[in-house]
């Protein structure tokens with residue numbers, strides 16, 4: 406097995422009396438597509454928040470690329486190569502799709518304190534941004550304001566933004582939620598192509614997509630990881646079947 | 657890149673911005689105004705009024721940079737007018753009367769004050785940010801009232817306008833007008849550059865969705881702080897001009913009401929267009945100046961007693977008029993002008 410890119414050690418978090426993350430330890434090797442599944446309210450989004458730095462952990466450690474990043478904030482983790490999408494779409498509605506992505510390119514290009522020169526006209530930023538848009542199938546919509554895109558297109562845009570930061574690890578919180586059939590097929594296709602470039606940690610309710618994409622799957626129930634294994638192992642794990650998966654979805 | 661990608665990237669550079677009408681008309685009007693003023697028979701009065709318009713336009717524009725593009729509601733912006741003004745007054749009273757000394761000192765002092773207060777206030781959000789900027793503004797106001805050596809409460813009359821490279825040309829009202837015009841135009845062009853630059857784009861992004869910006873690796877705080885410092889320095893320059901225009905400085909430069917008026921000017925003109933702030937300042941000051949006359953004319957059918965009372969209490973009309981504009985004209989005055997907004 407290759408060295409772990411992401412390692413969670415005994416992560417905990419609670420909101421008041423509610424324990425949302427309960428002693429989660431997990432290791433994701435480089436190059437893996439790892440899916441986290443679990444019923445609504447299991448704490449999946451919270452876990453992604455803790456990994457990305459949006460929400461602090463009660464205790465435990467997050468190691469990324471061999472370094473302890475538990476104390477780092479969202480933007481610092483992003484700079485180290487941790488990109489994420491949000492369950493509730495988060496884009497810049499007043500910017501064109503292209504500018505949304507170009508800003509992510511700008512973020513990794515370093516020099517954002519330039520006070521002169523029209524950023525919207527820089528080929529060095531727009532070129533790579535356009536490539537990302539084309540990759541997710543939004544090339545023809547590059548000039549549309551992000552706020553005016555359809556829900557599914559916004560999900561695709563979020564993926565393009567995350568890709569533009571050239572992440573080592575992509576954290577995706579239900580990238581298929583709310584997408585139409587065609588869009589969802591396309592996103593799955595994109596993710597399939599990405600697996601050679603980056604490691605992916607994915608939350609998704611679409612079981613068909615999860616079982617076809619993931620190298621390994623972890624099952625989160627009430628904040629606890631009850632199982633981690635290959636799709637085949639998960640499919641036949643009785644505890645998982647009992648706790649979460651309906652028989653018809655397992656078929 | 658695939659062929660399709662190449663085809664599309666050919667069209668991704670947006671078309672060159674067309675020359676915008678509103679700023680062109682605005683600055684054109686300000687450029688020819690002194691010539692018309694010379695014909696008006698009240699040149700001194702017209703020039704001085706228009707200088708005030710430009711100076712407050714400059715201050716409002718500096719506020720628009722952080723308010724309209726960064727959603728930072730600074731309720732203490734008049735403090736920078738005060739810093740600029742007192743830089744002139746204090747330096748002049750120690751014999752340093754040249755604008756070439758006073759302006760850099762004013763800019764440095766404004767920038768420093770902005771850096772210190774911004775570092776603290778930008779850690780808060782929303783109403784807390786408004787309150788803490790107000791508090792810093794008030795702090796400076798009370799500091800000024802306690803400067804007994806420089807007039808305390810009463811302020812300080814300047815011996816004359818600042819020198820410019822050792823010459824007294826700013827004493828000429830037309831030259832001073834030109835000086836204000838150049839400052840305003842220069843700052844406007846600079847601000848336009850800034851908002852479309854890489855830096856400005858991050859600032860605008862952080863206004864729309866700070867979490868999104870952090871998720872791609874930006875720390876909005878640093879960008880907002882730099883914007884705050886730049887904005888404060890611009891307002892400091894306006895303070896230098898204001899002291900020269902009034903040939904007087906006093907704590908009244910930086911009352912919280914003044915800060916409120918600046919916010920009002922920006923909202924009145926229309927947030928986030930820069931020239932809107934100048935238009936807002938002009939509308940505000942001209943209304944303030946001419947509303948009594950307008951009321952007098954408009955109320956001709958009333959008895960002369962009622963008429964004079966209405967004119968006396970013109971401020972009772974001024975407030976509601978401003979509020980109505982802000983309420984019913986979305987996007988301020990710029991919202992009325994076709995193509996008045998460019999974002």
Ligand SMILES: Nc1ncnc2c1ncn2[C@@H]1O[C@H](COP(=O)(O)OP(=O)(O)OP(=O)(O)O)[C@@H](O)[C@H]1O
Pocket residue numbers: 420423425443444445446447448449450451452492
């Ligand atoms: N900010 C918060 N304050 C208090 N409770 C919260 C907060 N955020 C989440 N919770 C609670 O924590 C639990 C886990 O929420 P989370 O959003 O992580 O679940 P999830 O697995 O992502 O669910 P879903 O599948 O519906 O997206 C839920 O019971 C939720 O109500």
Ligand SMILES: [Mg+2]
Pocket residue numbers: 449450451492
């Ligand atoms: Mg969730």
